[in-house]
Amino acid sequence: MARTTVAEAGQHAYRRLREGITSGQFHPNERLVEASVANRLSVGRTAVRAALVRLDQEGLVTLEPNRGARVRLISDREALEIEEVRATLEAMLARRAAERATPADLRELRRMVVEMRQRVEEEDAFGYSALNAPFHQRIWAAADHPTTSRLVGSLKSQSIRLQYQTILRPGRTERSLREHEAIFEALKAHDPDAAEAAMREHLAEVLATLRWAIEGQHGTPRWLPG
Amino acid sequence: MARTTVAEAGQHAYRRLREGITSGQFHPNERLVEASVANRLSVGRTAVRAALVRLDQEGLVTLEPNRGARVRLISDREALEIEEVRATLEAMLARRAAERATPADLRELRRMVVEMRQRVEEEDAFGYSALNAPFHQRIWAAADHPTTSRLVGSLKSQSIRLQYQTILRPGRTERSLREHEAIFEALKAHDPDAAEAAMREHLAEVLATLRWAIEGQHGTPRWLPG
DNA sequence: ATCCTCAATAATGTCGACAATTCGGTGTTG
DNA sequence: CAACACCGAATTGTCGACATTATTGAGGAT
Numbered sequence: 001m002a003r004t005t006v007a008e009a010g011q012h013a014y015r016r017l018r019e020g021i022t023s024g025q026f027h028p029n030e031r032l033v034e035a036s037v038a039n040r041l042s043v044g045r046t047a048v049r050a051a052l053v054r055l056d057q058e059g060l061v062t063l064e065p066n067r068g069a070r071v072r073l074i075s076d077r078e079a080l081e082i083e084e085v086r087a088t089l090e091a092m093l094a095r096r097a098a099e100r101a102t103p104a105d106l107r108e109l110r111r112m113v114v115e116m117r118q119r120v121e122e123e124d125a126f127g128y129s130a131l132n133a134p135f136h137q138r139i140w141a142a143a144d145h146p147t148t149s150r151l152v153g154s155l156k157s158q159s160i161r162l163q164y165q166t167i168l169r170p171g172r173t174e175r176s177l178r179e180h181e182a183i184f185e186a187l188k189a190h191d192p193d194a195a196e197a198a199m200r201e202h203l204a205e206v207l208a209t210l211r212w213a214i215e216g217q218h219g220t221p222r223w224l225p226g
Numbered sequence: 227m228a229r230t231t232v233a234e235a236g237q238h239a240y241r242r243l244r245e246g247i248t249s250g251q252f253h254p255n256e257r258l259v260e261a262s263v264a265n266r267l268s269v270g271r272t273a274v275r276a277a278l279v280r281l282d283q284e285g286l287v288t289l290e291p292n293r294g295a296r297v298r299l300i301s302d303r304e305a306l307e308i309e310e311v312r313a314t315l316e317a318m319l320a321r322r323a324a325e326r327a328t329p330a331d332l333r334e335l336r337r338m339v340v341e342m343r344q345r346v347e348e349e350d351a352f353g354y355s356a357l358n359a360p361f362h363q364r365i366w367a368a369a370d371h372p373t374t375s376r377l378v379g380s381l382k383s384q385s386i387r388l389q390y391q392t393i394l395r396p397g398r399t400e401r402s403l404r405e406h407e408a409i410f411e412a413l414k415a416h417d418p419d420a421a422e423a424a425m426r427e428h429l430a431e432v433l434a435t436l437r438w439a440i441e442g443q444h445g446t447p448r449w450l451p452g
Numbered sequence: 453a454t455c456c457t458c459a460a461t462a463a464t465g466t467c468g469a470c471a472a473t474t475c476g477g478t479g480t481t482g
Numbered sequence: 483c484a485a486c487a488c489c490g491a492a493t494t495g496t497c498g499a500c501a502t503t504a505t506t507g508a509g510g511a512t
Binding site (some may be wrong): 259260261271275291292293294 | 462463464472
């Protein structure tokens with residue numbers, strides 16, 4: 001029989017809401033009225049409540065006493081801070097990954113890099129960007145450091161909003177590809193210093209692009225999702 | 227009368243429970259039955275439930291569907307991982323702190339170092355250890371990087387269990403004091419590289435001490451709840 | 453004795469009702 | 483006309499009741 005695990009509606013609500021927020025379905029600063037969300041997701045208010053508490057702790061929504069929840073708006077400053085932390089931690093993970101990447105890890109990473117190159121040659125910036133996350137995640141897996149992986153994953157979901165805009169920068173994909181290739185080479189050579197340096201450089205570029213995107217949006221006072 | 231904001235019992239329960247866990251009042255792996263906790267803290271079950279969800283997200287308790295909550299037992303491996311992350315992030319904070327420490331920051335840090343030295347001279351290891359956290363926190367404040375500070379603070383609360391045992395290592399306090407002094411000197415000189423290096427070295431020592439403590443407790447195969 | 457079945461119990465998951473609070477508007481008063 | 487107290491709708495906070503699920507222990511069959 002269809003074992004749909006009816007129990008734990010809370011988990012369900014949490015995932016749906018989280019997905020809704022990170023995918024931009026709910027806008028930053030949008031109010032999340034418990035009742036509305038509840039019947040939108042076809043779950044009870046209790047479940048929504050639990051989900052909101054979780055998301056508050058996670059930093060994706062803010063929860064004010066007696067005043068409800070809203071999607072947390074990450075300030076520009078905070079977005080940069082998050083990216084800085086992410087860079088620091090991912091550099092550490094890259095170092096570890098270089099020390100212990102298995103042949104299987106390297107095979108998979110090579111496959112990804114090849115696919116990325118194809119996307120760049122086809123000038124498919126969006127397709128390229130979609131391969132970005134899996135590539136990084138595979139490195140986290142190779143680093144075998146669950147605590148940090150969890151942390152970095154959580155950070156990433158908080159700063160999604162600006163992630164999209166970084167795709168648009170002209171010439172960014174080519175450069176990004178070269179950086180990814182450098183990281184891969186360092187991992188393949190099992191050279192921790194090189195891997196850490198390459199990852200640090202890559203994320204410094206991302207950070208710079210982020211600054212560029214933030215500058216840009218100040219000129220263009222519209223940044224709502226299309 | 228004396229309306230102490232009766233609303234928000236959830237916050238209250240959260241703080242009490244958190245305090246109880248980090249202070250060791252509740253032991254690792256101990257089951258947290260909602261009803262018991264509720265009337266122990268004189269709050270409703272709803273509030274306890276919310277608190278547990280928060281603490282689960284925070285990593286201080288584990289929450290299994292239909293099977294309740296228990297105080298999370300941090301494995302040795304995980305404790306080391308946490309300490310590693312903390313080291314990485316605090317090194318970054320020290321770097322930033324060196325760049326932007328104000329005279330007030332430095333005055334305060336000097337005061338703390340002086341007091342630490344006194345404690346060491348009095349051979350008051352426990353008193354010395356109590357000054358440890360404020361010293362680090364002051365550096366975080368100087369770094370002016372709230373995102374990271376929050377993160378590091380959260381990590382620290384997860385690994386409290388082993389923190390105490392590190393005090394016991396012979397000769398540790400003297401060495402720790404010298405490390406702290408080195409960090410202070412680097413901050414005072416506004417030398418980011420030196421500050422980062424000093425902090426990194428300090429926390430590498432802490433990590434080593436942690437490993438030592440973990441080895442030690444393997445000799446004593448008693449860790450079951452009493 | 454060991455394993456299995458199955459009721460009894462304890463604890464969690466969910467819901468609906470109601471109290472408490474916030475917020476926007478409305479009418480009153482100076 | 484502005485400031486202000488106040489009412490009402492909307493929303494959140496809390497509680498108790500009940501359904502659902504795990505766990506325990508006794509009894510029976512092999």
